[in-house]
Amino acid sequence: MMERKDSLRQKLLSATDTTRVKVRFNDTDTMGVVHFKNYMIYFDDGFVSFMNSIKNKRNIEEMIHEGLACGVKHVDITYEGSAIFGDYVIVKTRIKDIGNKSITFIHELSKESDNTLLAKVEAVRFVLNLKTNKLMNIMDFLNYFLK
Amino acid sequence: MMERKDSLRQKLLSATDTTRVKVRFNDTDTMGVVHFKNYMIYFDDGFVSFMNSIKNKRNIEEMIHEGLACGVKHVDITYEGSAIFGDYVIVKTRIKDIGNKSITFIHELSKESDNTLLAKVEAVRFVLNLKTNKLMNIMDFLNYFLK
Amino acid sequence: MMERKDSLRQKLLSATDTTRVKVRFNDTDTMGVVHFKNYMIYFDDGFVSFMNSIKNKRNIEEMIHEGLACGVKHVDITYEGSAIFGDYVIVKTRIKDIGNKSITFIHELSKESDNTLLAKVEAVRFVLNLKTNKLMNIMDFLNYFLK
Amino acid sequence: MMERKDSLRQKLLSATDTTRVKVRFNDTDTMGVVHFKNYMIYFDDGFVSFMNSIKNKRNIEEMIHEGLACGVKHVDITYEGSAIFGDYVIVKTRIKDIGNKSITFIHELSKESDNTLLAKVEAVRFVLNLKTNKLMNIMDFLNYFLK
Numbered sequence: 001m002m003e004r005k006d007s008l009r010q011k012l013l014s015a016t017d018t019t020r021v022k023v024r025f026n027d028t029d030t031m032g033v034v035h036f037k038n039y040m041i042y043f044d045d046g047f048v049s050f051m052n053s054i055k056n057k058r059n060i061e062e063m064i065h066e067g068l069a070c071g072v073k074h075v076d077i078t079y080e081g082s083a084i085f086g087d088y089v090i091v092k093t094r095i096k097d098i099g100n101k102s103i104t105f106i107h108e109l110s111k112e113s114d115n116t117l118l119a120k121v122e123a124v125r126f127v128l129n130l131k132t133n134k135l136m137n138i139m140d141f142l143n144y145f146l147k
Numbered sequence: 148m149m150e151r152k153d154s155l156r157q158k159l160l161s162a163t164d165t166t167r168v169k170v171r172f173n174d175t176d177t178m179g180v181v182h183f184k185n186y187m188i189y190f191d192d193g194f195v196s197f198m199n200s201i202k203n204k205r206n207i208e209e210m211i212h213e214g215l216a217c218g219v220k221h222v223d224i225t226y227e228g229s230a231i232f233g234d235y236v237i238v239k240t241r242i243k244d245i246g247n248k249s250i251t252f253i254h255e256l257s258k259e260s261d262n263t264l265l266a267k268v269e270a271v272r273f274v275l276n277l278k279t280n281k282l283m284n285i286m287d288f289l290n291y292f293l294k
Numbered sequence: 295m296m297e298r299k300d301s302l303r304q305k306l307l308s309a310t311d312t313t314r315v316k317v318r319f320n321d322t323d324t325m326g327v328v329h330f331k332n333y334m335i336y337f338d339d340g341f342v343s344f345m346n347s348i349k350n351k352r353n354i355e356e357m358i359h360e361g362l363a364c365g366v367k368h369v370d371i372t373y374e375g376s377a378i379f380g381d382y383v384i385v386k387t388r389i390k391d392i393g394n395k396s397i398t399f400i401h402e403l404s405k406e407s408d409n410t411l412l413a414k415v416e417a418v419r420f421v422l423n424l425k426t427n428k429l430m431n432i433m434d435f436l437n438y439f440l441k
Numbered sequence: 442m443m444e445r446k447d448s449l450r451q452k453l454l455s456a457t458d459t460t461r462v463k464v465r466f467n468d469t470d471t472m473g474v475v476h477f478k479n480y481m482i483y484f485d486d487g488f489v490s491f492m493n494s495i496k497n498k499r500n501i502e503e504m505i506h507e508g509l510a511c512g513v514k515h516v517d518i519t520y521e522g523s524a525i526f527g528d529y530v531i532v533k534t535r536i537k538d539i540g541n542k543s544i545t546f547i548h549e550l551s552k553e554s555d556n557t558l559l560a561k562v563e564a565v566r567f568v569l570n571l572k573t574n575k576l577m578n579i580m581d582f583l584n585y586f587l588k
Contacts, residue, residue: 024335024338024339025176025177025182025338025342025358026176026182026184026185026335026338028176028177029172029173029175029176029177030172030175030176030177030179030231030232030505031505031510031512032177035172035173036481036512036513036516037173037478037479037481037482037485038173038478040477040478040481041318041320041478044318044319044320044478045318048319059380061379061380062380064319064379064471064472065378065379069472071472071477071520072477072520073519073520074517074518074519074520075477075516075517075518076515076516076517076518077515077516077517078514078515079512079513079514079515084177084359085177085355085358085359086353086355086356171482171485171486172485172489172505173482173485177358178358178363178365183334183365183366183369184331184332184334184335184338185331187330187331187334188331188465188467191331191465191466191467192465195466206527208526208527209527211324211325211466211526212525212526216325218325218330218373219330219373220372220373221370221371221372221373222330222369222370222371223368223369223370223371224368224369224370225367225368226365226366226367226368231506232502232505232506233500233502233503319470319471319476320470320476320478320479322470322471323466323467323469323470323471324466324469324470324471324473324525324526326471329466329467331467332467378471379471
């Protein structure tokens with residue numbers, strides 16, 4: 001059992017996902033570039049895409065409707081470039097660390113057209129069981145999600 | 148009873164409210180003006196402000212937590228001007244019509260600095276009882292809200 | 295010349311486009327459904343997709359960077375259903391009318407999973423020449439865009 | 442001169458500002474709480490409010506229209522609680538550090554009703570001169586802004 005969990009952990013830690021987000025006109029501001037808050041939307045797309053790249057039968061989107069909410073505890077984001085209307089943003093996602101009650105993701109956002117780095121993100125997430133209002137053990141959640 | 152309802156109806160139809168919304172940097176787009184979708188945020192502030200101007204003990208914000216949701220059925224919005232970062236938008240709100248299952252609001256949005264008209268809005272709202280999943284009679288809702 | 299313009303007009307009036315938008319978690323509100331303002335984002339995606347379905351060499355996104363801004367003058371939106379996190383929204387777009395200084399689009403938004411109608415939209419747009427600050431003749435704009 | 446700059450620096454480093462932001466319905470998500478990206482909107486309000494608390498004649502909002510853009514280079518945000526529709530968020534802002542080309546702000550967000558801590562933010566900002574496309578020296582910018 002521990003062996004299986006450990007191999008799952010290793011598998012997850014080596015998984016990577018890449019998704020593509022189109023910049024909308026309303027993502028930009030008076031500067032003509034994407035407003036800094038909207039990179040949060042983009043890397044959240046990366047989280048959803050990553051989870052669905054490792055999924056089994058059910059999508060991560062269904063978890064919330066089952067009463068399991070993936071919240072965000074901490075975000076560290078460094079802005080390196082800027083994107084404009086019409087750009088496509090490439091979001092590369094991987095897991096940095098799986099703790100007991102938290103899981104840390106690394107997202108790297110770049111511009112598709114010229115590979116310019118846009119932002120580097122470290123985001124710590126947790127899973128809340130809405131029925132018990134308690135944090136769920138991350139490996140328990142992942143085992144449940146991947147069932 | 149009918150008399151009381153009628154006098155409430157008349158009172159509501161003659162009520163007006165004015166609120167003030169500050170344009171945020173992220174409300175603007177590459178054009179340097181407020182993106183058209185954000186006027187929906189501003190007139191929604193007008194709705195909340197209007198309801199709380201007629202309220203008795205409880206705020207309209209509490210209704211959702213009591214299981215009564217004010218949804219939007221129809222919006223007709225004409226854009227007449229544009230606002231920039233730092234502008235204050237004045238939202239004037241009144242009720243145009245109270246139907247059985249819907250209530251129609253009129254919102255007029257203008258720029259505080261020079262009274263320029265920004266947008267005229269007609270928004271039809273309904274009240275959904277989340278427990279029964281049925282539309283609520285509007286006067287019943289208003290009587291409950293104003294209790 | 296007039297003939298060519300007329301045939302272009304006819305071609306445009308019979309064109310249709312369908313695009314697909316994914317509902318993000320932050321598109322939803324406390325009700326668990328997409329907030330009414332966000333349908334504006336979705337039909338704006340429909341506009342961009344439509345324009346690029348008829349484009350020649352340049353994307354509609356490039357027009358703003360050439361100083362031609364497509365603004366919105368009027369929106370009439372009727373909400374018919376609601377979408378949740380994870381749904382895909384299908385946006386069908388066509389032109390209803392081409393005036394001198396305005397162009398009217400029809401957007402129909404439905405849920406991909408079960409074809410439920412979500413919203414019907416009529417949106418009147420104009421083209422502003424940012425250099426002259428004047429409205430552009432729509433057929434002139436379309437001829438320029440399609441060049 | 443250096444003395445004057447140093448005393449300004451000290452004055453700025455000891456300044457604090459408190460502003461109040463109302464949670465809108467569309468700030469919340471399916472969880473019924475404010476979506477994590479929206480705290481970026483709230484602390485940005487704190488930045489604007491802080492700058493205008495130290496301003497002299499012109500508002501910080503006018504700087505962008507003079508060609509001086511305050512961008513964000515880095516954000517570190519820790520989420521400590523959650524707010525719902527109708528809550529008021531109190532944003533306390535101060536400067537942590539003034540570098541040559543960057544300035545670091547500390548924002549503390551709490552719920553007005555019960556003082557619950559919502560989020561702690563460290564945000565590094567820079568000033569871009571849009572005419573030269575170069576970063577501006579921060580004390581030069583502050584001296585210009587406070588003139």
